[in-house]
Amino acid sequence: MRVTDFSFELPESLIAHYPQPERSSCRLLSLDGPTGALTHGTFTDLLDKLNPGDLLVFNNTRVIPARLFGRKASGGKIEVLVERMLDDKRILAHIRASKAPKPGAELLLGDDESIQATMVARHDALFEVEFNDERPVLDILNNIGHMPLPPYIDRPDEEADRELYQTVYSVRPGAVAAPTAGLHFDEPLLESCVRKALRWRS
DSSP states (O other), X not given: OOGGGGOOOOOGGGSOSSXXXXXXXXXXXXXXXXXXXXXXXXXXXXXXXXXXXXXXXXXXXXXXXXXXXXXXXXXXXXXXXXXXXOSSSEEEEEEEESSOXXXXXXXXXSTTOOEEEEEEEEETTEEEEEEOSSXXXXXXXXXXXXOOOOTTOOSOOOTXXXXXXXXXXXXXXXXXXXXXXXXXXXXHHHHHHHHTTOEEXX
């Protein structure tokens, strides 16, 4: 089996740039393993494919505004995408720039470039960045960060995305990408899961 076996054309016109107003009304494509039959339906049809006692495992992390824009103090625009928070002051991140910053480089982040940070070290493709700010990293991200929309969504993030790209059961901040499978569960569907005696863990 090769990766190219999974290549297919997807016209841009078929890519939704905003979620459905009703989360569980999205489309669902299911494959019957024994027969190979494909079925098109809506996400609520998932209930018909599950049995009482089946276990659902949910990722309950909340997506953080993990994308930062700014520039190097020496000049040149940069984009920082947090991979993970190391502690209250440091992150490990991907950095896009015309020229990668070197250890010790000062970064000015935020729309007004008011947040100062230092590129401390490089770890292969990732950069260790330390914020020169009294606030914890998460507070800084919530203040100046942008939501990391999936790369196939070709639009700037909006304030509403801070909730649209969270699952309804998210509680623990830390995800740097939306757990997309879970976005289609809404409260009525979760209540239906309870009535069907499905089990879940997070």
